Amino acid sequence: MVNKDKYIQSINKIKIDEKLVGDVIMKVKESKNVKSNIKFNMMRQVVLTAAAMFVFTIVSFASYVAISKDTRILEKFGIKLEGTEEEILVEENKSTLNEDVEYTIQYPDDMIFRKDGRFDIYECKDDSDEPNENGVVIPKVYMKIYSTDEDECAYISEGFMEDVSKYKSNYSSVEEVVIGKNNYKAMKYNINKGMKWNSEVNDVYVVNVNENSRLIIEISYFVEATEGYGTVLNSLVETLKIK
């Protein structure tokens, strides 16, 4: 059998759960019915608002109790923000990505929201999907840390190199750098996707952890945030420690 046919055969094994399809069809039907029932919509809105206010009260109280029992260890971290030397408070996060790769990194948790998982995401707390007062949605700002094996890394890195070539006219580049607390060698890909204030900028660091494992740090921000969040996130890379 030709490989193409094997590929097709494999995909044909994938079938969506029929129950899910049924649920979606019901949802579509319901949404059509509810639209025609104005009174029901209004009542539902009143109940939801009351429920939301109740939940908000509970959460606020719980947050107050949690904050008053804050036992995090915070350190001062010197950084040059918007051209000015500043000190921010950072806490250390220790994360195990897989059997081979464990790292620690510091980050300011009043500015950045952390989500752990297969990929650790450090997302700017100012991010919003809503447009600003000028009707523009600000691009997302985040740092993503994950590990891969050697082969996967080779595939991924080819993608980064292609982007560097594609955006060469915007001064995108690749270079060998030294990062982190123990001077780890890394390939750094700087990809500038445009020259507008909201054009996306990616800084990617690829570190050889050992013969088979790679640690990848992807930082994404936009041109206008270069000296703000862009600087913060790139500075945090200097606090990296890999086990």
Place this chain on the structure above:
Amino acid sequence: MQEKEIETKIIKYSDMIYRLCVSILKNKDDSEDVYQDVIIKFCKKIDEFENEEHEKAWLIRVTINQCKNVIRTSWFKNRSELDENIAYFDKEEDSVYYEVSKLPTKYRAVIHLFYYEDYKISEICKILGQKESTVKSQLRRARHLLEKKIKGGMDGE
């Protein structure tokens, strides 16, 4: 459009959307979430399509864009191993699919559209909103990477 017709269309396109999601996202949960979002959007626009070809191309484009949103914002497992809950895959029998699943995301989408959905390059360009040279280059790179892992690449045995 009548409710029964909408239901028929949803059933008709469900596997297509889901399979494309899985090819890009490689996991069941995210694929199911995207599938639901795409169907809801589809139902809102269902009376605007000129013909079936237009409908299918729209669905594919929206599915790919939704998948990209998931990849971009998350806690998303875009480079992990293929989710074992998706289907019963045999590592030997489905070796081609496994190798394709390891390719970078943009290559997987093009491979899926070209080899599984059987679209021509010119059609893929319109669906993805990309230049023909870009799609050709992605396809060429994907085939080249696969040849390193599969004897004969996609056209071999």
